[in-house]
Amino acid sequence: MKSTELRPRSVIADGNKVGDLERAYFDPKQREIVGFAITTGGGFMKPEGGLIADRDEIQSIGHDVIMLTGAAPTGAKTNERYGDLIDLDTLQGREIYSDQGQLLGHVEWSVFDEQSFELTELAARAGTGADSQQSIAANRIIAIG
Numbered sequence: 001m002k003s004t005e006l007r008p009r010s011v012i013a014d015g016n017k018v019g020d021l022e023r024a025y026f027d028p029k030q031r032e033i034v035g036f037a038i039t040t041g042g043g044f045m046k047p048e049g050g051l052i053a054d055r056d057e058i059q060s061i062g063h064d065v066i067m068l069t070g071a072a073p074t075g076a077k078t079n080e081r082y083g084d085l086i087d088l089d090t091l092q093g094r095e096i097y098s099d100q101g102q103l104l105g106h107v108e109w110s111v112f113d114e115q116s117f118e119l120t121e122l123a124a125r126a127g128t129g130a131d132s133q134q135s136i137a138a139n140r141i142i143a144i145g
Contacts, residue, residue, distance in 0.1 A: 001061065003088055003110040009061070011038045011053070013068040019051060021066060024088040025078055026119075028144035033117040034085060035078030036066070052078050055117050091144070096124045099142060108133065 009021045019040035024033045036058070038051040052075025059067040078085070088110070096104045105126030113120055119138045126132050 001112050001114045003091065003112065006088075009064055009066050011036075011051075011066045011068060013073070014071045018068070018072075022050065025052075025082075025085040026088040026091065027081065027085055029084065031119040031138060031141070031144065033088060033112055034081065035075055038073070051075065054078050061114060091122075096122065096136065104136075105132070105134070 003024070006024055007021050010017050011019050011021060019038040022037040022039040025035040025037070026032070027034050032055075034055050036053045036055075038053060040051055051073055053066075053068060053073035054075055054077040056077075057069050057073040057075075059069045061067075091107050091110050094107045096107060098104055103126075105124035108123040108125045110119055111121045111123070112118065119141075121138055122136045122141065124134050124136055126134070
């Protein structure tokens with residue numbers, strides 16, 4: 001699953017739409033998506049709100065919807081680790097360096113396993129030509145900062 005393809009998606013719990021995916025929370029040390037922010041409601045005379053869903057509160061991610069395991073996600077694990085997490089969208093555009101300090105390019109998108117939510121690769125671009133894109137496997141990444 002490409003990070004750039006996560007949105008837009010509706011979030012469904014117990015057969016009802018509870019909101020829309022707003023962002024994914026990424027743990028750069030563990031290299032995995034650990035939770036999701038969901039925008040709820042809004043509309044005429046209704047305040048907008050939000051929910052957090054932990055990864056284990058996600059039943060499945062379909063082409064245009066995310067199914068939750070229960071009626072109301074708690075997001076307890078994500079909230080507990082919030083200070084260590086980054087918005088997945090902030091990976092895009094970051095510089096990528098080799099272990100010798102050479103600039104390899106910038107992150108275009110990231111790819112995640114759809115079951116484990118672990119980072120599997122980064123797509124990097126160095127320049128503007130069609131051959132300037134390269135894939136960097138997650139096991140080759142030393143650090144994400």
